[in-house]
Amino acid sequence: MALLFAEDGVHVSLSDPSEEAMDAVIEKAEKSGYNGKVKKYKHYDSLCKSLSTPRLLVFSLPHGSVGDKVLEGLMPHLSRSDIILDCGNEHFANTERRQEKVKDTGIRYIGCGVSGGYQAARAGPSMCPGGDESALKEVLPLLERVAAKDKNEKPCVGIVGKGGSGHYVKMVHNGIEHGMMSALCEAWGIMRNMGMGYEEIGNVFKDWNSSGELKGTFLISIGADLSHKREPGKDSNADGKSSSQGNHPLVISEVLDKVVQDITGEEGTGIWSNTEAIELHVPAFTLNIAHAFRLASAFRGDREKANTALDGGFPPSELNIQDKAAFIEDLRKATYLSCLASFIQGINIIARADQAHGWGIDYAQVWQIWRAGCIIQADYISDEILAPVLKSNPSSNLNLNFSPRVAKDLHNCFPALRRVVAKSVETDQVTPAISATLEYFKVISATDLPTAFYEAELDYFGSHMFDMKSDKDQQVKEPMEGKHHFEWKPATSQKEVYGQNYKV
Numbered sequence: 007m008a009l010l011f012a013e014d015g016v017h018v019s020l021s022d023p024s025e026e027a028m029d030a031v032i033e034k035a036e037k038s039g040y041n042g043k044v045k046k047y048k049h050y051d052s053l054c055k056s057l058s059t060p061r062l063l064v065f066s067l068p069h070g071s072v073g074d075k076v077l078e079g080l081m082p083h084l085s086r087s088d089i090i091l092d093c094g095n096e097h098f099a100n101t102e103r104r105q106e107k108v109k110d111t112g113i114r115y116i117g118c119g120v121s122g123g124y125q126a127a128r129a130g131p132s133m134c135p136g137g138d139e140s141a142l143k144e145v146l147p148l149l150e151r152v153a154a155k156d157k158n159e160k161p162c163v164g165i166v167g168k169g170g171s172g173h174y175v176k177m178v179h180n181g182i183e184h185g186m187m188s189a190l191c192e193a194w195g196i197m198r199n200m201g202m203g204y205e206e207i208g209n210v211f212k213d214w215n216s217s218g219e220l221k222g223t224f225l226i227s228i229g230a231d232l233s234h235k236r237e238p239g240k241d242s243n244a245d246g247k248s249s250s251q252g253n254h255p256l257v258i259s260e261v262l263d264k265v266v267q268d269i270t271g272e273e274g275t276g277i278w279s280n281t282e283a284i285e286l287h288v289p290a291f292t293l294n295i296a297h298a299f300r301l302a303s304a305f306r307g308d309r310e311k312a313n314t315a316l317d318g319g320f321p322p323s324e325l326n327i328q329d330k331a332a333f334i335e336d337l338r339k340a341t342y343l344s345c346l347a348s349f350i351q352g353i354n355i356i357a358r359a360d361q362a363h364g365w366g367i368d369y370a371q372v373w374q375i376w377r378a379g380c381i382i383q384a385d386y387i388s389d390e391i392l393a394p395v396l397k398s399n400p401s402s403n404l405n406l407n408f409s410p411r412v413a414k415d416l417h418n419c420f421p422a423l424r425r426v427v428a429k430s431v432e433t434d435q436v437t438p439a440i441s442a443t444l445e446y447f448k449v450i451s452a453t454d455l456p457t458a459f460y461e462a463e464l465d466y467f468g469s470h471m472f473d474m475k476s477d478k479d480q481q482v483k484e485p486m487e488g489k490h491h492f493e494w495k496p497a498t499s500q501k502e503v504y505g506q507n508y509k510v
């Protein structure tokens with residue numbers, strides 16, 4: 007990001023605990039011809055003196071205590087009207103705590119989620135800032151210059167809303183990202199078990215990305231690309247199924263199946279998004295299970311132990327599919343619905359939080375921010391599904407499950423999703439997020455769930471009350487405690503039951 011700003015002509019003062027890290031950036035800046043544009047500062051005092059006022063300080067730090075420590079260290083050297091632009095994946099509550107902490111000093115703290123990975127950080131990321139409006143208006147012209155541009159050259163940055171809303175929306179962006187990545191890796195696993203080689207799968211992803219419902223999906227485009235990458239310098243081919251061209255092994259053939267960021271604490275966005283979904287009472291089947299799947303994958307040692315205890319567990323069988331092209335088309339549609347469900351669930355979380363915190367989120371800006379440069383960029387979903395709802399900038403009724411456009415695609419793709427899950431169940435394929443998506447769409451659109459029995463049991467043992475099918479008032483539509491209790495079994499003492507035979 008330092009290089010990105012330098013490229014825009016900005017003088018960048020770097021500060022990092024590692025002098026080596028700063029030297030590496032300066033060397034790159036010099037090589038790129040931004041001579042003298044990037045300078046390093048060991049101490050906050052000299053760093054802050056090097057900046058003209060009002061200063062703009064950009065954080066790109068691990069979340070939590072590091073940000074607190076850095077802010078604490080900087081504050082004595084800052085003055086009124088200075089702006090901190092926190093571009094890390096910070097928890098929104100930390101952002102709001104820091105906004106409150108600096109308020110009386112006149113320092114303004116913006117929480118700005120940044121997406122697109124290190125390639126986009128260099129070339130132009132998607133940026134999601136929220137906080138003090140005056141500060142946002144001051145930094146926006148700079149951010150508009152460096153941010154990713156959509157196909158109409160519009161910058162993928164905009165004022166999201168008040169408080170910690172920028173970091174919140176970015177956090178949910180990552181929750182959506184996790185749902186999409188889960189579905190994609192599950193589809194990849196199925197294709198592997200269909201006997202397809204890594205590069206052949208890469209070609210399928212290339213097709214998926216070029217037209218139809220998964221068109222222009224960043225995660226699919228990088229999936230297509232990574233499937234063909236070989237590491238120079240190695241001469242054995244670990245993948246018996248992959249194409250024989252080239253002597254070097256495909257890198258993907260050697261990647262172990264562990265996703266560990268949640269456990270190591272490097273990142274928190276998946277944990278926070280799911281915690282938020284649960285705390286805000288948002289059913290987020292795909293996101294929840296995608297997270298649990300990552301967790302289970304991380305504990306490789308435990309999986310090995312359970313595998314031994316279960317005499318080899320339940321490995322997927324080879325899939326013998328008669329009409330391969332038709333099944334891959336089903337898989338494409340199942341993957342699409344899982345990505346769509348991830349967006350629907352994520353937007354429902356944001357909308358609920360927005361209502362709870364009063365952030366006044368600008369949904370048209372959220373749409374624009376996700377349009378390019380970010381990990382969840384999905385052209386079809388954005389243009390066809392999200393645009394009609396988010397661009398009209400509603401303050402409520404953002405639930406895409408009520409959208410006729412979603413209904414149309416669900417009618418078209420749901421049978422394919424059902425076939426993929428059925429085949430997966432039959433052959434022990436690993437499809438947690440894809441299966442959860444099938445359940446999600448069934449459940450959220452059902453008007454006769456088996457939870458009637460659940461309610462009855464709750465009332466039986468806990469007198470938790472229930473509503474009745476014959477009740478016609480608005481209450482039955484709302485998540486309110488029911489009006490009825492049935493005395494399923496009167497509470498009696500042991501003495502009453504056993505009478506004279508009762509012994510103390």
Ligand SMILES: NC(=O)C1=CN([C@@H]2O[C@H](COP(=O)(O)OP(=O)(O)OC[C@H]3O[C@@H](n4cnc5c(N)ncnc54)[C@H](OP(=O)(O)O)[C@@H]3O)[C@@H](O)[C@H]2O)C=CC1
Pocket residue numbers: 022023024027066067068069072075076093094095096120121122123124272273
């Ligand atoms: N990687 C990605 O694709 C993306 C990352 N993010 C977010 O951006 C932020 C940075 O990510 P990333 O660059 O990957 O993470 P890194 O861990 O690579 O970098 C973190 C930076 O913070 C510095 N740092 C660590 N501790 C301190 C401290 N006590 N005081 C001052 N500086 C410190 C590190 O210094 P040192 O050089 O000494 O290690 C390093 O420069 C994170 O919040 C991440 O979640 C957001 C979007 C994408």
Ligand SMILES: O=C(CO)[C@H](O)[C@H](O)COP(=O)(O)O
Pocket residue numbers: 095120121122123180183267268273274275276381
């Ligand atoms: O924020 C990001 C992308 O948007 C970062 O790449 C982040 O490091 C991904 O990690 P995680 O999968 O744990 O969210």
